[in-house]
Each structure stands twice: as C-alpha cells, then as structure tokens.
Amino acid sequence: MTSKKNGYLLGAIAGAGVMAAAVAGAGMRLPLAHADDQRPQLIRTSTAPIFAPPPGAPMSFADIVDQVSPAVVSINVTSRAQSNALRRIPGFENFPFGPGPGAGEDDDEQGAPGAPGAGPPSGGRTERGQPRLPSQQSAGSGFFISADGYVVTNNHVVENAESIKVVLKDERELEAEIVGRDEGTDLAVLKVKGTGPFPFVNFENAGKPRVGDWVITLGNPFGLGGTATAGIVSAYGRDIGETFVDFIQIDAPINRGNSGGPTFDIYGRVIGVNSAIYSPSGGSVGIGFAIPAEIADSVTKQLMAGTKISRGYIGATIQPFTAEMAEAQGLGEQKGAMVNDLVPGGPSQKAGLQPGDLVISVNGKGVKTPTELTREVARAKPGDVLRLEVIRDGRRRTVSIASGVRPSNRELAANGNIPGAPGPGAGAPPSATAPVLGLSLAPIDEAARRGLNLPPTVSGAVVTSVDQSSDAGQKGLRRGDVIFRAGDRQVGAAADVAAAVDAAKKAGRTSVMIGVYRQGRNQFLPLKLAG
Secondary structure (H helix, E strand, C coil): CEEEECCEEEECCCCCCCCCCCCCCCCCCCCCCCCCCCCCCEECCCCCCEECCCCCCCCCCHHHHHHHHHHEEEEEEEEECCHHHHCCCCCCCCCCCCCCCCCCCCCCCCCCCCCCCCCCCCCCECCCCCECCCEEEEEEEEEECCCCCEEEECHHHHCCEEEEEEECCCCCEEEEEEEEEECCCCEEEEEECCCCCCCCCCECCCCCCCCCCEEEEEECHHHCCCEEEEEEEEEEEECCCCCCCCEEEECCCCCCCCCCCEEECCCCCEEEEEEEECCCCCCCCCCEEEEEHHHHHHHHHHHHCCCCCCCEECCEEEEECCHHHHHHCCCCCCCCEEEEEECCCCHHHHHCCCCCCEEEEECCEECCCHHHHHHHHHCCCCCCEEEEEEEECCEEEEEEEECEECCCHHHHHHCCCCCCCCCCCCCCCCCCCCCECCEEEEECCHHHHHHHCCCCCCCCEEEEEECCCCHHHHCCCCCCCEEEEECCEECCCHHHHHHHHHHHHHCCCCEEEEEEEECCEEEEEEEECCC
C-alpha cells in the first residue's frame, strides 16, 4: 500500500523492522521502514519534515541494492607504468636504484582502495628507439550521476589513464573520457560514449546518517565486479592527510578496486565517495574513508561545467602547534598553526608574516590545526584579503594577506613546498661553545656557510655535536643543523640560545622553543630544559 503525502512517496511493508524498497531517480523520495503500527513516523522541523530512522537492524538490504546497483559501474583503466614504479621492490621502495627499467609491480598506493594492475605489461620501443614503458591495467569503481552519462570516480583511479572503459551492470562496456579532475579532493568526472538514458543516483546534502547508522557500499573490489557490503558510519571529520577533505569513516568492507564507488544511506542516497582505507595488509580491516557528499557534489558540478577548481594560497609552510610548544612559550592551552617558512616573494612574505608566527584565526574564524588553516585559506578566491590573527612574541596582531592561486601538488613539490624528509647534515666547523640543551654550537663563518651550502639569508648558530641522551638528540637534531631562533629572539650566536634558556627558566617553564634550519626548510620544536 502506498500513498502520497506532503510531496513524499510513502510505503508500508508488513513486519516490524523490515526495510522497504529504495527507489533511485531524480526528484524521488525513497520509501521507509516503519514501526510496528506500519505508519511512517514523521518529525516536523522549522524547515522540512524528516523521517525517523527505522528501528533496529534491517532484515535485508536486497531491495535497496536491486534499486541502486544499476547506477554503479566498474572502471577499467589502461595506463603507462611510471618509470619509478618499474624499479620498486617490495620492502625496498625507498632504495636509490639507478636509471633503467626493471621488474614491474603495480603502482597502486599502499593502503588505498584502488585496484592493482591485472595482466602482463606490454613494452617495446618508440619510433626514436627509446624504451617504451609497459602498459598496465587497473580497475576502480564509479557511479552515474546523470541520465546523459556523467560518472563520478576518484582522481587516483584515472589520473594516468590512456584509455578508460566503463562496465555497466548489464555487462555493456562503454568507452569514457575524462571531463575533469581535482587532485585536491581526489575526485574526477567521466563522460561515457553511448546513448542513454542511464540509471543514476543523487547526492544527499541536506541530511546525513548519524554515527552508528547503517550504510551500504557498492563497487568493484579486486576486479570482481558489482559487490555490495554493509556497515555503519564509524565517525565524521577524519583527517587522513588529504588536506581539503573531512572524511567519513565507515566500517563497511571496502578494498582495492572500491575506489570511486558510492556509499549509500538506507534510503539509497549517496552520502559519500569511497576513497581510501587504512590497512597494514592492503585489504579491508574495517576502517574505510569516504569523501562527504556535500564536497563531492560541489566539486563534480564545477568539473561538469568546465570550471577549473582553484584554491587560495598564501605561500607559507606550517606545522602543528603542540601542547609542549604552547608550554614552552607560556601560552597555556592555546591552539593554532605554526608558520615554518615563507615562499620567497609569495603573498605571506609580502604581507609581513614571519616564521614562528602562530596563526589562531582567519577572517575571524578560529583555527586549531594546520589542516583547518589550509582549508580556510583554500576557500579564498584569488585577490581576496585574508586577515590572519597571529601571536608573535607573546602579542596578538593581524596580518592582512592578498590570496594567490594554489599551485598543483606537483608544482608545490617541485618548489620544495611539500614537506619531505631532509637529508643528512653536512660538515660543520670544529670550534664550538660549551653545550646548551645538549647541543654544541658554533658561529656561521664563511667556511661553514660554504660547507653547509647555506644561503646568505640564513643566520644563527651551527650545531657541531649533539648529546644523544638529551631531548635534542631524542628529537632528531644533528650535526650541521642551524639554530636560527630560540624563545622570542633571533639567534646570532650560541650566547643567544643560552640567554633564551635562562629566560625560560626564570619564567618557570620546562622547555624552550627553538627554530631549526636544515637543507632549505625550517622547523620549530620545543626542547626540554636540563634538570
């Protein structure tokens, strides 16, 4: 029995706790499971009616899977193997191999749900006689979001694709082309070459399941084709290192090949796009991550419209501000993001931001972590003025910065703006003062500047040796590092570090903040005071 009421399609199915069938389609509301009295429970709010979730666990997800699965597709990608992937040996990924091809391995990310390559690589030579990189096959998932053939998937599924085939539930294979990609959110939109209409599903932006509510995922794990799994929402707002996304954590099993597939609520609405898993083994351990629907919907609409995704940029590298760092500066429980360094000639340097500044808000909105700062900056358009409230030398001040355009990750890496592990310290001059904080320090003379390849703008005191039992030794300081800041003062000699230590002791603190320069990068860290 069905009836129309308040513009919603309502359905009743006999049996307490039994979930009603879901209907996929534009503009249609999905039927609901009902309580014992077989009537939908309608809760009115000031904006729109919301139906209460069904009581208890559903007897089956079969009806909902039947309705939404035609919109879910498998994506088969042919690409050229990356030259560095050809030289990878499991367990020795960071070993510095020389040039030249070697034995191949699939180039999928460790712990990510994209499918590994299948089938033998094909090589050969180019017309100029250069070795031709072998092709590799990989697989992922996706889903139609329009009747005319637009498909959403992950950027990492298709970013190196030479050809793409989309496999539908009815086993049709259709060629597809990339409409647009956004590496910042790991989203991509494809357009299939074929006549529609195609079955499609919709993003749900207004309501979302609570932590503990049921979710269903569909996709192509390990190349097996249409596979359904179910679980619950485990958490919201997960930060897994992907700067522009607060991920939904789910425990519905997803594996390699599920990348780009949809996560549904129990009404058949897309609440997320599967993107990553946490896994020591490469398989599902019950911790998966999906891009929230509100982000996916916004980004994919821009890509479909041909709009290039641009984000704000201030040209500063930042690091977390820990409780120990706050104590070292006498800032109590203050949160924020510490400025490490500035891009020469970038927006922040022009505006007067300084290394060591602690950013605590952007345009009046508080920030507690580097991720929050990056996201607030990213929302800006080129030319927008960003007012950063910072703490410098214990005092609050505002720095106004005209936003630029954020370069791609590849451009940032090429310019050294994406943090990486610095190499070993170079030689340092032999003469040094008495140790302070477990560090023996020496002035930067011309010999030290040449030996350490220090630019003229770098000043401070050079570390000549480190007591490995000290806090400095435990935190990784080493010979050749330059201490450029200690406490609230710039360092020109070892005596400045000693003075900062004395000031911290007099203030009753147990540690002192220092700034370290190593191979082109700045880092701030607190060092415990001896005794």
